[in-house]
Amino acid sequence: MTTLVTGNAGFIGFHVAKRLLERGDSVVGFDVVNDYYDPTIKEARLAILEETAARTGSAYTFLRANLADLAAVNEAFAEHRPERVIHLAAQAGVRYSLENPHAYVESNLVAFTNILEACRHHKVEHLTYASTSSVYGANTKMPFSEHEGVDHPLQFYAATKKANELMAHSYSHLYRLATTGLRFFTVYGPWGRPDMALFLFTKKTLAGEPIPVFNHGHHTRDFTYIDDIVEGVIRASDAIAQPNPEWNSDYPDPATSNAPYRLYNIGNNNPVKLSAYIEAIEDALGKKAIKDLLPLQPGDVPDTYADSSELEKAVGYKPATPVKEGVANFIDWYRNFYRV
Template structure:
């Protein structure tokens, strides 16, 4: 197949694109390669994709541009007939959304609109896009289920991703465009983002620097290893969304529809206390962390836990990498990449 992967220089986008190339798909990557975090890491990921394409039957084409530029997005779809679109580009980060909300409007709202419009006019068979567990916001019922209400986000980032889900449903309804949203839980692993806790903790622990531990490490996250995420994303993209024939408007299921629309959680279904995750990094690095214990930050949620049963039933998704193994793989990659 020919697949468009937006955010191809990003952590998840790169990992998905690499896996698609390895199985022989032709991949068009699209990314602005901004400086939200170290562009050198993004460039290194792109080099790996170029190298991977040279040793597989797949091809890799890269478009360095902003998804908010509608003309370039339209030209991309004109030049290529995509069998699938996997839209992973977004302005991420909970705390940054408190500082620069307009960046989220440009990427998560305008960029998403340009992509879904292009899918509509070019009759793309299936759009799979990234949502986030952050949409559950003030919800405290565990585990988080796609059937729960998500109308009370606690930061602007989550609000924009919830907007994507609603926008996708409108296009599925109006134009019959098959769409699937994936609510990612905390993703970590090799080539991970420097702005995320696993990366920052590992870096500072190895360098003997203090780590900031919010909520005294007592909150939990459903840490999910990147290879498990990639497997779920590709399986979901391969299976085109279909209308739910049993959808009942009197008792509506918010995760499906009479239209070709789906939303899935994609997580590990195994919450880990932050302090235990730090302990795993200490074990893998052989260093003890110097901790600065701080209160929970504005916009953070206390706990996350995914109920991924629906995704497992739909595409056979079943995460297999333990936190101990995943942390060790990340630490090994970090030491090799940064010669640490």
């Protein structure tokens, strides 16, 4: 089995590629390694993937290229002939999309079009791709279900990821390309992104600097540990999307189709207040944070809460790592990686 993993220098892509190598799959990594955040951590992740391939004897190739470059994408597919694709590369970040929307057009729309075209022409058996809980936008019915419409995004990042789901469906319908979209809910854990709350709060608390606590810490997030995400991603990739024989065009279900198309939430199904998340960080660090209480940021969703029952039914897995355990694991990694 050869799997192309895009964004394999990134947080989730690194962990997915590592797990695939450890189970003996051949992995082709594809990442531009940009400087949206400090590339040092990305290079460290890449070094570990090389070490993992050497240790396990699994075949691993890394392509340092831009997914928005159609020629580079076509060359990768022609040379390596992946049977499956796990597309995790994207321009992430809710707040950054307010500052630089054009980066999201290139990374989330142009690049995804190139992936879809390459999967179509090279007869890939299954495309699994990252979506986000942010697509739920203005929805307030909890827990969020894939069977509800998501037509009111609150920022451009969410709009591009919703577009990815629509684009995937069109290719599933037109070309019978099996696609599965995974809506991630606030992923955290070792090797996490430096621009995310857990990383920032840890760094600032250790330095004795105040942490920005938006919405005065009252909003909730369905924090999902990285190992749970990886298990869900790989199981979803192994379960090739099939048409839903009960799909009814008079009452169209957004999560399925008469084409080989699926959408799943991957969340812990256990929302936690931001204030409690900060307490878990403080407990793991053995140090109190200095809190700068601020209003809700433009584009932020007040609460997220995943209904993960469809994922559990489809692949027999449900995320369950407690926040205290996951945060402690991150703090251990952070202290080791940065020697603090």
